Amino acid sequence: MKNVLKLSVLASVSLLLAAPSSAQTTLKLSHFLPSVHGIHTDFIVPWTKQVTQCTGGEVQFEIYPGGTQLGNVAKQQEQVLAGVVDIAHGLHGIPRGRFPRTSLIELPFLTRDAGDASETLWELYPEYLAPEYQNLKVLALHAHNGGLIHTSEKKVETMEDMVGLRLRTPSPAISAALTALGATPQGLPPGAVYENIQKHVIDGTVFPWDPVKSFGLNEVLKYHLDAGFYTVPFFFVMNQSKYDSLPANVQTCIDDASGASLVAKFGDWWDKWDAAGRKEAVEANHVITELTDAERKRWRETLQPTIDAYIEQTTEQGVENAREIYERMAELLAEKRQ
Template sequence: MQAQARIQREETTMTTGKSYSRRAFLGTAAAGAGLLAAPATLRAQGVNLRLHHFNSPLSIAHTEFLVPWAERLAEATDGELQIEVFPAMQLGGKPGDLYGQAKDGIVDMIWTIPGYTANRFTLTEVFELPFVAKSATKTAPAVHEFAKRNMGEEYGDTHPILFHTHAPGQLHTKGTAIRTLDDMAGLQLRGPSRPITEAIGTMGATPVGMPVPAVTEAISRGVVDGAALPWTITRPIRLHEVTDYHTVLDFYAVVFGMVMNKSRWESLPADMQQAINDASSEEFVRELGELWDGDEAQGRQMAIDAGNEIIEVSDSERERFREACQPVIDNWIETVNERGMDGQALYEEALSLIEAQSA
């Protein structure tokens, strides 16, 4: 199975014509598991897990994160823990079903966007609020730490493994340039998450929800005027071919999470649990952030090469956008307060964790 994953990885690289560095993902902590004794029968049989996710087999999430992560665990456990990675919903269902698949034991592990499960992961959304996230390198480890401190109950029916984010998202439009907040009026824009869909409305545009694979055609046919996306997503969907303008706001991120079926986790030998923890450390999550940040440049360059205009919003105008989004933050704080927690304190904690990574 390990060899099969490597073959798939090589085929993907050949198909895309691009190879990413694997140093950060195979070299950081593979030797740190410190294997403990376990029953000889388990050692003889080994453990095989299935990890399901929604992203393409050509995506960096699959080729540069999930498959190498599985290989790393096989290496750390001398081949006794094997994780087979299934991309693109190959085991059935829709992306919104993934969390439930892990909870119910349909699969052993999943990697997903928690926001796909509507109205379930309110605390997770704090890092998806407008103008909270910084670079993925700074924000991803902050999310991971915040989850350990505060989100145990939110994910209490599974075993959380790690959380991270992509690089900050921008606005990409056809026909209309967004240079100021006033330019948002009358536009229909695709939003990526509940908080940012709400923010698009408070900034003056009409929010439209749709999955990423539908965005390029929707813009081409005039169904929407544009979309909020990070550069790393614009490249594979070739968004530069149907848009004219790209407004750099760095105004949001989406949280990704990996969780495991709770009973399956508890059944693992202690050394395998430790190996998974070691392979999913804060340092590793920071490296995931570096991976996502590093994948931004190509998407931006493809837009430049297509003759599209990159619009850098001034600090003063960006503050106008931020002020327009304040009701979204206030609504989140109020929702958290209604659930018996201190929303303002949790919001400020999220900001401080990102700031600590910046320092």
């Protein structure tokens, strides 16, 4: 009888060991944009579905967009590092000073194309940018299309028109450029721009077309200068320890959905998102002006000392090869424009 019971127990244990695991992992993912934004609808949600499908449902996601308890733009990196969330999409420039290498791509007139900028960042990441992402699994780096200057009451066509304007700025590099052009930069998160324009605290903002629509800014803006003189980078990162703790098949699914194949999508995505913002402005009979070639040359020449000073400042802050990174960025971006 004892032998029968012993065999029965052993058989039961064997069946348990052989049975497929039904354990399910839920990963928390946060970002700072509204749930109607293309980042959420075209990128984040499909990405999570791809990983879930690839893992056969073993991995599920809880998504926390802007406006939720975990959607603060200034906390995306720290939340991932602290393990409050597992994955986050954030803006390099808020809060300032955390990504000096990556942020060199913000310097004026390097690029105005989201696809080129995103692919350049990803190509530079392993050799030049990786030190900024300690304890993070970098899933993607990307940037937006060239930013415009949007104003509520004053039309901007020339450098002289910039003098005295109070403009929302996304980062130190853009702040330095705006100051050199005669404007007064004001640091604000994207979601605070509408109210501050409405209350005449600021005169306008620098943005690509997309957030103008996403944050309802066409309601308080009237003039748009298509200067295309800067871009801003974003990160999509995962807590490295959390990634390392996942089964190999889950890691593979995350890797397959990320990296170069994901980065390559941002150019078309930004073109789509920007088109909607511009269309809305056109339908509202706003004034849209293109920066002339002659005026663009003036801006470039005026801003060159600011660019050099910013690179030197970055070097002094501990990025000894800041000039090399900037020049490599410029080289790759020039190759992509050909």
